[in-house]
Amino acid sequence: MKILFAAAEVAPLAKVGGMADVVGALPPILKKMGHDVRIIMPYYGVIPDKLKENPEWIWKGYAMFQEFDIFQTVLPGTDVPLYLVGHGAFIPARIYGGDDEDWRFTMFANAVAEFAWNYWKPNVIHCHDWHTGMIPVWMHQVSDIGTVFTIHNLAYQGPWRWFLDKITWTPWYMDAHNTMAGGIKYADRVNTVSPTYAQQICTPTYGEGLEGLLSFLKPWGILNGIDTDLENPATDTALVQNYSVETLDDRLANKIALQKELGLAVNPATFLIGMVGRLVEQKGLDLLLQTLERYLAYTDAQFVVLGTGERYYESQLWQIAARYPGRMSAQILFNSALSHRVYAGSDAFLMPSRFEPCGLSQLIALRYGSVPIVRRTGGLVDTVSFHDPIGQVGTGFCFDRYEPLDMYTCMVRAWESYRYTDAWRLLQERGMNSNFSWQSSADKYVQLYRSIPGLENV
Numbered sequence: 297m298k299i300l301f302a303a304a305e306v307a308p309l310a311k312v313g314g315m316a317d318v319v320g321a322l323p324p325i326l327k328k329m330g331h332d333v334r335i336i337m338p339y340y341g342v343i344p345d346k347l348k349e350n351p352e353w354i355w356k357g358y359a360m361f362q363e364f365d366i367f368q369t370v371l372p373g374t375d376v377p378l379y380l381v382g383h384g385a386f387i388p389a390r391i392y393g394g395d396d397e398d399w400r401f402t403m404f405a406n407a408v409a410e411f412a413w414n415y416w417k418p419n420v421i422h423c424h425d426w427h428t429g430m431i432p433v434w435m436h437q438v439s440d441i442g443t444v445f446t447i448h449n450l451a452y453q454g455p456w457r458w459f460l461d462k463i464t465w466t467p468w469y470m471d472a473h474n475t476m477a478g479g480i481k482y483a484d485r486v487n488t489v490s491p492t493y494a495q496q497i498c499t500p501t502y503g504e505g506l507e508g509l510l511s512f513l514k515p516w517g518i519l520n521g522i523d524t525d526l527e528n529p530a531t532d533t534a535l536v537q538n539y540s541v542e543t544l545d546d547r548l549a550n551k552i553a554l555q556k557e558l559g560l561a562v563n564p565a566t567f568l569i570g571m572v573g574r575l576v577e578q579k580g581l582d583l584l585l586q587t588l589e590r591y592l593a594y595t596d597a598q599f600v601v602l603g604t605g606e607r608y609y610e611s612q613l614w615q616i617a618a619r620y621p622g623r624m625s626a627q628i629l630f631n632s633a634l635s636h637r638v639y640a641g642s643d644a645f646l647m648p649s650r651f652e653p654c655g656l657s658q659l660i661a662l663r664y665g666s667v668p669i670v671r672r673t674g675g676l677v678d679t680v681s682f683h684d685p686i687g688q689v690g691t692g693f694c695f696d697r698y699e700p701l702d703m704y705t706c707m708v709r710a711w712e713s714y715r716y717t718d719a720w721r722l723l724q725e726r727g728m729n730s731n732f733s734w735q736s737s738a739d740k741y742v743q744l745y746r747s748i749p750g751l752e753n754v
C-alpha cells in the first residue's frame with residue numbers, strides 16, 4: 297500500500313511533543329512490513345543542521361497563490377523517503393507560534409494536497425492533528441486517495457471557518473467550523489491514540505466541543521508505542537551508566553549523576569521524583585502547584601521537572617525550586633539527552649494529566665525503571681496499572697479524581713513504598729518487562745487503512 301504521512305512535527309528533525317515521536321517511529325515499521333511509506337512535513341529553518349546531506353529539489357507547486365518547492369531526502373537513520381515543503385513562511389527556526397501560524401499550516405496542508413494530486417499519488421494520506429485537517433476535506437472529492445485522520449491533541453483545533461474562507465479554497469460541501477472538525481468529519485477513518493481516550497472524547501468532559509461529531513463517528517483507539525531501539529537504557533548514550541532489567545543495580549549510578557548534575561543533595565537513598573513534559577494545563581500543572589510545596593515539606597523526597605510551556609507554570613516551578621535548594625530542580629528547557637537522564641535517574645515519574653490521549657513519557661519511564669505516578673485518564677489507564685505489593689501485580693501508582701488531595705496521597709504512597717526495597721525492585725522489573733513496542737499498533741493501523749472501501753486488497 298502507498299501511504300503518505302503528513303504532519304507538522306517529525307522526530308528527530310522537528311519535535312515539540314509526542315506527535316513527533318509517533319510520526320518518526322511508525323513509518324519505518326510500516327515500511328519494514330512491506331508498504332511504500334513516505335513522509336511530508338514543512339522544511340523548517342531548524343532542519344538543515346540536522347541532516348547530513350542537502351535535500352534534493354524535485355518539484356515546484358502552487359498553493360494559495362504561492363509558489364512552494366518540494367525537496368526530497370530520507371528520515372535520518374531510516375530508509376523512509378521524506379519530502380520537505382519549502383516556503384518562506386517556514387524559514388524561521390520556530391515550529392509553532394507566530395501570527396502566521398494558521399496561515400502557514402493551511403498552506404502546508406494545501407501543498408500536501410497539490411503534491412498528492414500531481415506528483416506522488418498515495419492510496420492513503422495519514423494526517424495528524426489540525427495542521428493537516430483540510431487535507432481530508434479536499435480529498436473528499438477524489439475517490440482514489442483515502443484519508444486517515446489521527447487525533448493527538450483535541451485541545452488545539454486550528455483556524456476557524458471564516459478565516460479559512462478568506463485564505464484558501466473551502467469547498468461548498470465543507471460543513472465544519474474549524475480544521476480539526478473538518479479533518480474529523482471528512483476523513484475516511486478517524487482514530488486517536490488510546491482506546492480509553494477514544495471513548496472519553498465522545499463525552500462533553502473530554503470532547504472539546506466536538507463530542508457530538510465524535511460520538512457519531514466512533515473513532516478507533518490505537519495505542520501508541522515507543523521506539524524500543526531508541527529508548528533503551530542498555531544502549532542509551534546519554535546515560536552515565538547503561539543498565540537493563542538484569543543489571544538493575546547499575547541504575548543507581550544514574551541517580552547519583554543526576555543529583556550531581558542538577559545540584560540536588562547527593563544521597564542514593566532519597567526518593568527522587570521526575571517529571572518531563574510540556575508545561576501546559578493538560579499535564580496537571582495546577583494540581584502540582586497546589587501540592588508540591590506541602591509534599592516537599594512533609595517528606596524528604598527530591599523533585600526534578602524538565603519542560604517548557606506557559607510562562608506562569610515555568611515561573612512558579614522555578615520559584616518553588618529556589619525555595620527548596622538541594623531538594624528540587626526546575627529545568628525550564630527542551631533537552632532530549634537530559635530527559636533520558638531524568639527517566640534513568642528518577643525513582644518515580646509523575647504524570648497527573650487532566651487529559652491524556654496516550655502519553656509516551658510514562659512508557660519511556662516504565663522502560664527505564666522509573667515507576668509512574670499517574671492520574672487514571674486516557675492512555676494512562678491503558679498503560680499503567682495499580683501496584684499491589686501483596687499480589688505482586690501492577691506497574692505504578694494511580695489516582696482517579698482530578699483533585700490535589702488525591703494526587704498528594706498517591707505521591708505519599710509512592711514515597712512510603714519506596715522504603716520497601718524488595719517490593720520496589722519487583723515493581724520496577726514489572727514495568728521494565730512491559731511490552732510497548734510499535735509492532736501490534738502498526739498491525740492495527742494497517743487494519744484501519746484496509747477498512748477504507750477500495751483498499752481491502754491493495
Ligand SMILES: Nc1ncnc2c1ncn2[C@@H]1O[C@H](COP(=O)(O)OP(=O)(O)O[C@H]2O[C@H](CO)[C@@H](O)[C@H](O)[C@H]2O)[C@@H](O)[C@H]1O
Pocket residue numbers: 312313314315317318448449489520572573574602603604629630631632633635652653654655656657658675
Ligand atoms: N522539555 C523537554 N525536553 C526533552 N524532551 C521532552 C521535553 N518535553 C517533552 N519531551 C518529550 O516529548 C514527549 C512527550 O510525549 P507525550 O506523548 O507524553 O506528550 P504530548 O502531550 O507532547 O503528546 C501528544 O501526542 C502524543 C502522541 O500521540 C500523545 O501520546 C499524548 O497523549 C498527546 O498529548 C516525550 O518523548 C518527552 O520525553
